[in-house]
Amino acid sequence: MELLKSAVLKKGKVLSGDVLKVDGFLNHRIDVELLAEMGKFVHEKFSDCKVDKILTVEASGIAFACLTAQFFCCPVLFAKKSKSTNISDDVYTAPVVSYTHGTTNNILVSKEYLSKGENVLVMDDFLARGEAANGLLSLIEQAGANVVGVVAAIEKGYQGGGDALRARGVKVLSLAVIDSMENGNIVFRPDED
């Protein structure tokens, strides 16, 4: 998606440790207008699909998921990274490694909000090794719900998580796929269509 790619090139910074800093518009300061445009784009790409719910994980996925859900007229469910007193004990859980935080979290959702037969679209800000996406897919599988697809704003294509999902037959839509960030130069994968 050209609008996002332009933002990445204009405002993104490649830091050491394979970190792409896009906190000026995606996951700290949020460019709400841009994310709504991205949501509209996602809706167009999944216009032939029934989406009952969007599933994401706190915190960076929430903005993109909510601004997209408006086009699908569906609710968002965000997986939590820790248990709080206002969540029931009846949860689905899955382990997820976070490379930017250097931690492993057991993400969780209340069973009452993820139901058998529901059609669920997974969304997140980044798709790299696919840790978060696979955790979310595990939650959906545990619930007996259906995976509509996996959407990421930015995919680090060279880390393989997205292609591994595609190889498994999952419909993956990444709005910007980065094939290389060597020497700080961001090289995007050409769009499929």
Place this chain on the structure above:
Amino acid sequence: MELLKSAVLKKGKVLSGDVLKVDGFLNHRIDVELLAEMGKFVHEKFSDCKVDKILTVEASGIAFACLTAQFFCCPVLFAKKSKSTNISDDVYTAPVVSYTHGTTNNILVSKEYLSKGENVLVMDDFLARGEAANGLLSLIEQAGANVVGVVAAIEKGYQGGGDALRARGVKVLSLAVIDSMENGNIVFRPDED
């Protein structure tokens, strides 16, 4: 705001330990349509104010903030609860106690995204003792920015945080103020106008 109060009465649950469980529409499963209506209401109440940015804190404030920001045509900045590798070291920080998680976090924002003279609206899902709101106000003060007001979806009026802010001259808008939850009965404070 009647729509939110109805949702609280219909779907909220009062749990032991003074916990109001509203994770069916506000802070786990998100009723995007409801939150957008709430955002429209907030915009109407602050229509005479210049809002350059909405400041919230991860994770539960993000959805409400983003769906509201669309009406103000402004970006959202969400304070983080921990440092990650994609955030610069140049941050404003403030300590915040979370009673639902039983922890104290040093919330932080990158200095580059909160600037002197900006007009900032603070938003969150809950306002109880005012811990999070005061932390966010501290970040704004450190930056030399201006506080437009503090918005909460639900205020636990009997915990005093909102009234303490009002006494300091801060414009506080809570869409539903709860004056009592004794014996599981939710009693709302009458609307001011």
